[in-house]
Each structure stands twice: as C-alpha cells, then as structure tokens.
Amino acid sequence: MELQKSPLAPSSFPEMPEIDGVKLSTKACGVKYEGRTDVLLMSFDKGTTIGGVLTRSLTCSAPVECCRDHLKSGEARAIVVNSGNANAFTGRLGTASVARTVEATARELKCPENAVFVASTGVIGEPLPDEKITSALGDMKTDLCSNNWQGAAEAIMTTDTFAKGATIKTQIDGKVVTINGIAKGSGMIAPDMATMLSFVATDAALSPAMVQNLISSGADLSFNSITVDSDTSTSDTVLLCATGKAGNTLYNDINAPELADFIQALNKALKNLAHQVVRDGEGASKFISIAVTGAETDQAARRVGLAIANSPLVKTAVAGEDANWGRVVMAVGKSGERADRDKLSVAMGGVTIAKDGQRVEGFDEEPVAKHMKGQEISIAVDVGIADGQATVWTCDLTHGYIEINADYRS
Amino acid sequence: MELQKSPLAPSSFPEMPEIDGVKLSTKACGVKYEGRTDVLLMSFDKGTTIGGVLTRSLTCSAPVECCRDHLKSGEARAIVVNSGNANAFTGRLGTASVARTVEATARELKCPENAVFVASTGVIGEPLPDEKITSALGDMKTDLCSNNWQGAAEAIMTTDTFAKGATIKTQIDGKVVTINGIAKGSGMIAPDMATMLSFVATDAALSPAMVQNLISSGADLSFNSITVDSDTSTSDTVLLCATGKAGNTLYNDINAPELADFIQALNKALKNLAHQVVRDGEGASKFISIAVTGAETDQAARRVGLAIANSPLVKTAVAGEDANWGRVVMAVGKSGERADRDKLSVAMGGVTIAKDGQRVEGFDEEPVAKHMKGQEISIAVDVGIADGQATVWTCDLTHGYIEINADYRS
Numbered sequence: 163m164e165l166q167k168s169p170l171a172p173s174s175f176p177e178m179p180e181i182d183g184v185k186l187s188t189k190a191c192g193v194k195y196e197g198r199t200d201v202l203l204m205s206f207d208k209g210t211t212i213g214g215v216l217t218r219s220l221t222c223s224a225p226v227e228c229c230r231d232h233l234k235s236g237e238a239r240a241i242v243v244n245s246g247n248a249n250a251f252t253g254r255l256g257t258a259s260v261a262r263t264v265e266a267t268a269r270e271l272k273c274p275e276n277a278v279f280v281a282s283t284g285v286i287g288e289p290l291p292d293e294k295i296t297s298a299l300g301d302m303k304t305d306l307c308s309n310n311w312q313g314a315a316e317a318i319m320t321t322d323t324f325a326k327g328a329t330i331k332t333q334i335d336g337k338v339v340t341i342n343g344i345a346k347g348s349g350m351i352a353p354d355m356a357t358m359l360s361f362v363a364t365d366a367a368l369s370p371a372m373v374q375n376l377i378s379s380g381a382d383l384s385f386n387s388i389t390v391d392s393d394t395s396t397s398d399t400v401l402l403c404a405t406g407k408a409g410n411t412l413y414n415d416i417n418a419p420e421l422a423d424f425i426q427a428l429n430k431a432l433k434n435l436a437h438q439v440v441r442d443g444e445g446a447s448k449f450i451s452i453a454v455t456g457a458e459t460d461q462a463a464r465r466v467g468l469a470i471a472n473s474p475l476v477k478t479a480v481a482g483e484d485a486n487w488g489r490v491v492m493a494v495g496k497s498g499e500r501a502d503r504d505k506l507s508v509a510m511g512g513v514t515i516a517k518d519g520q521r522v523e524g525f526d527e528e529p530v531a532k533h534m535k536g537q538e539i540s541i542a543v544d545v546g547i548a549d550g551q552a553t554v555w556t557c558d559l560t561h562g563y564i565e566i567n568a569d570y571r572s
Numbered sequence: 573m574e575l576q577k578s579p580l581a582p583s584s585f586p587e588m589p590e591i592d593g594v595k596l597s598t599k600a601c602g603v604k605y606e607g608r609t610d611v612l613l614m615s616f617d618k619g620t621t622i623g624g625v626l627t628r629s630l631t632c633s634a635p636v637e638c639c640r641d642h643l644k645s646g647e648a649r650a651i652v653v654n655s656g657n658a659n660a661f662t663g664r665l666g667t668a669s670v671a672r673t674v675e676a677t678a679r680e681l682k683c684p685e686n687a688v689f690v691a692s693t694g695v696i697g698e699p700l701p702d703e704k705i706t707s708a709l710g711d712m713k714t715d716l717c718s719n720n721w722q723g724a725a726e727a728i729m730t731t732d733t734f735a736k737g738a739t740i741k742t743q744i745d746g747k748v749v750t751i752n753g754i755a756k757g758s759g760m761i762a763p764d765m766a767t768m769l770s771f772v773a774t775d776a777a778l779s780p781a782m783v784q785n786l787i788s789s790g791a792d793l794s795f796n797s798i799t800v801d802s803d804t805s806t807s808d809t810v811l812l813c814a815t816g817k818a819g820n821t822l823y824n825d826i827n828a829p830e831l832a833d834f835i836q837a838l839n840k841a842l843k844n845l846a847h848q849v850v851r852d853g854e855g856a857s858k859f860i861s862i863a864v865t866g867a868e869t870d871q872a873a874r875r876v877g878l879a880i881a882n883s884p885l886v887k888t889a890v891a892g893e894d895a896n897w898g899r900v901v902m903a904v905g906k907s908g909e910r911a912d913r914d915k916l917s918v919a920m921g922g923v924t925i926a927k928d929g930q931r932v933e934g935f936d937e938e939p940v941a942k943h944m945k946g947q948e949i950s951i952a953v954d955v956g957i958a959d960g961q962a963t964v965w966t967c968d969l970t971h972g973y974i975e976i977n978a979d980y981r982s
Contacts, residue, residue, distance in 0.1 A: 217905075221905030221913050250898075251898065251913070251916075251926070251931075252930060253914060287926065287931045395902065396902055474969075478973070479978065482978035484978075491631050491806070494631055498630070503631050519661060520663040558978075559974065560974065560978065561974050564969065567888035568889065568892035568894075568969070
C-alpha cells in the first residue's frame with residue numbers, strides 16, 4: 163500500500179546546521195527495506211553526555227533494555243539505529259543481536275561499549291539480521307559527516323509519510339548553542355511497522371545529570387503529551403546528547419536563570435518534533451490541541467487531556483467535523499480524575515459551548531462549525547477543581563486509520 | 573442513517589417466562605423518537621430487594637446519582653426507563669427532572685420514593701422533557717402485565733440493532749427459580765446516542781445485602797469484562813431485583829452450597845446479556861474472546877485482557893483477519909501489569925503462535941488463517957507470572973464504527 167503524504171505535514175524539512183561534535187552516516191543495508199537507507203550511525207566526540215526517556219512498556223524490546231542499561235554511564239559516543247525490524251519479542255536472540263551490534267560499534271569507533279546506544283523500529287518478532295548492520299559499520303564510519311541531518315531523518319522512517327526534523331539556536335551565558343533533533347513515528351502506534359524514536363543533539367555543555375533532567379521534563383511536555391491511538395510501542399526511545407563544544411559554563415541547578423532560554427528552546431524543539439509525529443498519525447486529517455485547566459494538579463490535567471485525546475468517540479466526532487461536547491464530557495468522566503460536573507466548561511475554537519455543567523443556550527454555532535471544518539482543532543476544558551493545567555495533542559480517527567491497520571495485510 | 577442488524581446478532585429473541593412479582597408496561601411517549609415505544613415501567617411487588625452496579629464515570633448522569641442514593645434502601649417497587657434522552661450533563665434541571673419522575677411514580681404506585689429507580693439513555697446535554705413520561709404513568713400503570721419482556725427490551729433500545737434478552741431457570745434448595753434479564757447498548761460507547769443498561773429480575777428470595785453482593789460479583793465477570801471501544805458512558809446501569817416469590821430459604825453467605833446453582837445461572841444470564849451488547853458493538857463484524865492466564869491475580873488478568881481488547885491495533889488487525897500476535901504483545905506491555913517477556917505465549921484459534929517470548933518457528937498457519945476468517949475469534953495469552961486468570965470480550969474495529977460515529981451527524 164502506497165501511503166499518501168499526510169495533509170498535516172509541514173511544507174518542507176528545515177535547514178539543519180551542523181552541531182560541533184556530532185557526525186552522521188546512513189546506508190542502505192537491506193535489513194528489510196529495499197532501495198532505501200535503513201541504518202543510521204551517529205557518532206559523538208569524546209566528552210558527550212546523554213540522557214534519555216524510554217518506553218514504559220513491560221514488553222520492551224532488547225534495544226530499549228540496552229539503552230536503559232547504558233544510560234547509567236551518562237556518556238554517548240555512538241547511536242546505531244535501524245528501520246524495518248524492531249528486534250522486539252525476539253527473546254535471547256534479540257539480546258545477543260544487540261550485544262553484537264554494540265560490540266562491533268565500540269570496536270569500530272574505539273569507544274567503551276556502554277557509550278554505544280541502539281534503537282530499532284519495524285516488524286516485531288522477526289530475528290534481526292544484525293550482520294547486515296555490523297558488516298556495514300566500517301563503510302559508515304568512513305562516510306561520517308556533519309551536514310546530513312535530513313538523510314538521518316529519512317533513514318529511520320518506517321510508515322512515516324514525511325521526514326521529521328527541528329532545529330533551534332539559543333544562548334547559555336552568552337555562548338550561542340544549537341539544538342538539532344530528528345524523530346520518526348506515525349504515533350505511538352503500529353508497533354509492528356512503526357514506533358516513536360527521536361534523537362536530539364546539542365553542542366551545549368551539560369552534565370549527565372542535567373541532560374537526563376532536561377530530557378525527562380522536556381519529554382513530559384512533548385512526547386508524553388501526544389497520542390495517536392493510545393497504543394504504546396515496545397520500542398519508544400528519545401535520546402538527548404550534549405557535546406559540550408559550545409564551551410558554556412556547566413550548571414547543576416535546572417532552575418539556574420542562565421539555563422532558562424536554553425530550556426525554553428529545547429522544549430520548543432521537542433514539542434515541534436512531537437507535533438510532527440501527531441501530524442503523521444495514521445489516517446490523520448486534523449491536528450487537535452486539547453487544553454485542560456482547573457484540574458487538581460498538572461499531572462491530573464494531563465490525564466484528563468489524554469483521556470479526551472484517546473477517546474475514539476471524540477476522535478471520530480472531530481473527523482466528522484461535529485462539535486460534540488457531550489463526548490468530551492464523557493471522556494472527562496472516564497479519566498478517573500476529579501472534575502466538578504456542575505462547574506465543567508467546554509470550548510471549541512474559542513467559543514464556550516458548555517458552562518457550569520450545562521449547554522450554553524444560544525451560543526453562536528456558526529464560528530464553531532467553521533472551526534471544525536479546519537485542519538487545526540482546539541478544544542478547551544475547565545474541570546472546575548483547582549489550578550492544574552496541561553495541553554495534549556492528538557489527531558482524528560478516520561477511515562484512513564482502519565485502512566492502514568485492517569485492510570492492509572503485511 | 574438506517575443501521576443494519578448486526579451480523580453477530582442471535583437468531584431470535586428468547587421466549588421469556590413470567591416472573592412472579594414483576595409487571596411491565598411500555599409506551600410511545602415521544603421523548604425523542606417518533607413511532608416507537610420509548611418508556612418502560614417495571615413494577616415489583618412489595619418485599620422485592622434490589623442491588624445494582626453503576627458507572628464509575630465522574631460525570632455521571634442525574635438518574636445514576638438517584639439510583640446510587642436509592643440503592644441504600646435495598647427495596648425496589650419500580651424502575652422507570654426512557655430512551656432517546658440520557659438526562660446527562662443537564663445540571664440542576666436534570667436533578668429536578670429525576671425528582672419529579674420519582675415523585676410521580678411513587679404517587680402512582682403508592683410506594684416510597686426511595687424504592688423507585690430511574691434510568692435514561694440517549695442524547696447528552698438536552699433537558700429531559702419529563703412531563704412526557706410523568707403524564708403517561710397512569711396509563712402505563714393500567715397496562716402493566718407480566719408477559720411483555722420482549723416489548724420491554726425494545727422500548728429501551730437506542731442505536732441497538734436488536735433487542736437483548738436472556739432467561740434461565742435453576743433451583744435454590746429444591747425450589748424452582750427463574751431469572752429474566754434485558755439489556756441495551758452498542759457497547760459502553762456512543763454516550764450521546766447509546767449507553768449500557770441492563771435490568772434483571774428473579775423470583776428468588778434474596779436479602780438486600782445478598783442481591784448487591786451477587787450483582788457486584790456477577791457484573792465483574794460479565795458487564796465489567798466487555799468493551800467495545802474503551803469509552804465509559806455517563807449512564808451505565810445494571811440492576812438486579814429479587815421478588816422472593818419462589819419461597820426459597822434466605823441465605824446470608826454467598827458461599828452457601830444451596831446458592832451455587834443459582835449463582836452459576838445468574839452469572840450465565842449476565843454473561844449472555846453482556847455478550848449480546850458486544851455482538852451489537854458499533855460496526856462489529858467479529859466477536860472476540862480474550863483469555864488471559866498466568867497473571868499475578870485475576871484482577872491483573874482482567875486488566876491485561878482489557879488492554880488487549882481496547883487496543884485499536886488489535887481490533888483493526890482482527891477486522892483485517894490478520895493473526896497479528898505482535899500487536900497482542902504490545903497491548904500486554906502497555907497494560908501496566910507484570911508479564912514475563914521471556915515466558916509469554918500467545919495462541920489464536922487454539923494454535924500457539926508465540927511461546928517463551930519468541931515466535932514458534934514453523935507453526936501451522938493454515939488453521940489460524942481459517943480461524944481469523946470466522947466470526948468468533950479466540951485469543952489466549954499466558955503472561956507467565958502466577959495463576960491469575962480472566963476472560964474478556966470485545967468486537968473488532970471496522971469502517972462501520974467510523975461510519976456510525978464520524979460520518980453520521982445527529
């Protein structure tokens with residue numbers, strides 16, 4: 163099945179500058195796909211720190227287990243990513259396959275094994291032909307260069323309909339720092355064909371503890387606030403590497419004012435990448451922002467938002483361009499979080515449709531109907547308890563989703 | 573949109589005998605629908621006990637709040653049900669509307685108000701025109717009869733494509749007792765058009781505590797073990813009434829051997845009704861049984877089963893007749909319950925496809941492919957931890973679901 167480029171895709175891939183200390187190389191290794199690149203090697207200069215956020219799935223893949231273990235070192239020298247085969251649910255074969263890949267990469271790049279990270283995305287349950295990857299590492303090392311970010315984003319795609327990248331420049335105590343990121347995923351979904359991966363690099367100097375801290379909190383506001391169909395992959399992986407080449411001072415306090423601009427820029431880049439994943443959601447025709455206020459805590463607000471975002475009834479209503487606030491109320495109710503039914507309000511496209519637990523009599527339906535016909539849908543819910551707030555993002559549920567996941571037989 | 577009768581519907585409505593102490597009456601009151609019955613009055617003789625299970629939704633409807641309050645009395649004299657309007661998210665108007673209905677029913681039937689129960693299903697957010705119901709109660713009282721169970725099941729339908737009933741006879745200490753039940757719902761879904769309601773009556777003599785005990789544990793194994801699309805209605809209500817006319821001894825211990833046959837029969841009837849709800853799931857083309865074994869506890873097994881049953885990827889795979897065990901593994905992983913990845917096994921149609929955390933090399937694909945083409949799909953998963961087990965039921969996710977919920981504008 164030939165997938166059409168998502169109607170929600172950005173107009174083009176961004177111009178991505180080099181990041182001092184980061185080199186990239188891609189190759190068509192034929193792991194599964196023919197006639198396209200399917201392996202990415204990222205190499206990092208000595209002194210690069212790393213932090214990461216991994217799937218919470220209890221049936222996680224062998225590469226995820228390896229990343230979890232190696233993150234303890236806090237040092238990154240290489241990331242090896244393949245598309246086409248997730249190396250998930252492959253038992254002891256999968257673990258051995260990861261070990262061989264790590265060993266070969268460490269040997270080739272002359273670095274410690276626990277500074278090598280691997281990620282795989284594609285079919286579940288098929289043994290990974292790792293020799294296709296390890297035998298290519300020599301050539302890939304030779305080809306390493308620093309201006310190949312778009313190629314890198316393309317090599318990690320599976321059912322993605324467009325390559326996903328984001329870049330941003332900011333400053334830490336007067337030193338210019340750059341953040342580049344790539345991502346793949348048609349949502350946290352389709353684990354036998356797709357999964358969510360993102361690799362972000364910066365030339366900022368950040369301690370291992372700080373880089374972990376930054377990616378954990380940043381992921382909460384970006385990748386952990388999106389959903390396509392509520393299914394969690396066995397392989398979701400987000401890694402942030404900091405080469406330190408920008409030469410800024412190291413800060414140990416995440417609240418240091420000198421870091422504020424950098425954190426804001428990083429979170430913006432992460433959110434941009436996360437949004438691109440939603441915009442490539444299988445069958446997506448509309449991008450939906452759901453802002454929840456008035457919850458008991460920010461975490462509670464996020465859970466309410468995700469309950470709305472994961473509701474098939476809300477998602478089909480948006481697909482049908484129906485401002486169906488009753489389904490939004492239903493989803494709030496099933497979230498398990500506190501909500502005051504008699505204070506609840508719902509707005510769509512900025513127009514309040516329900517307030518104080520009742521439909522607003524005579525609200526202006528015309529702007530709402532017009533809003534629902536657009537590609538960017540906004541839903542705002544106040545649950546009337548306290549000050550907790552969060553925004554989550556999702557896409558609608560259309561015939562396209564069913565076509566991709568039911569009609570198509572791999 | 574004219575809905576086709578579900579391909580999974582039973583061949584006919586069962587012959588339902590009378591239950592001594594129960595009378596039924598239905599009427600076309602025009603609450604919303606035209607040209608069909610839409611209100612049901614059930615009356616019970618003095619001495620009837622009642623227990624119930626209500627939605628856990630935190631945005632539950634006014635009728636649900638009334639039932640929760642009146643269940644404390646343990647006594648049932650009447651149940652008033654309307655279809656077409658859920659009286660949910662109607663604020664103080666909704667509460668007042670329920671109060672008027674209860675008051676009018678108690679006056680008409682000369683019974684205490686807290687022995688009157690109400691249930692509503694249909695559109696959310698529209699004030700309920702309760703005078704259409706209360707003004708009909710006099711005629712409905714006159715029409716009460718005991719052999720109108722099919723009519724009762726029809727009056728409470730909304731988007732249901734067939735009326736749902738179940739009946740079973742059993743014994744308690746040598747006395748024959750009968751259990752009749754009706755249900756409606758196209759799943760726990762479509763809260764603006766549908767919801768899950770079930771009313772079960774028996775002539776057995778059961779104390780209020782026992783009847784509550786029986787319906788709570790019975791609902792866990794039936795209505796709480798089904799899902800169509802993971803959405804929870806604001807109005808789900810299951811009530812069990814026991815008239816005591818069979819004249820059996822009262823037992824206070826749910827483990828009394830004299831009750832074993834009755835409990836088995838009751839649970840069978842509840843499961844039958846719950847299965848009919850799934851068989852009428854919106855767009856359903858296949859009925860899916862998911863048996864989970866090897867979990868930490870029975871509750872954990874149920875949560876694993878529901879994670880599988882609620883996964884859009886599993887449901888679309890079944891719709892596509894694809895024995896996609898990778899998606900089952902993914903769903904186990906996201907359930908949050910313990911599973912041993914290296915002991916996990918998955919069978920479909922009785923054929924083990926994956927075992928000890930790996931695909932079974934060379935398993936016989938032909939019977940599996942044949943099984944997936946059928947209407948009754950069985951998935952069995954062992955998570956390799958302990959002895960907890962549960963079975964849950966769902967249906968597949970098809971274009972029909974999208975058509976009903978997105979393409980159709982009410």
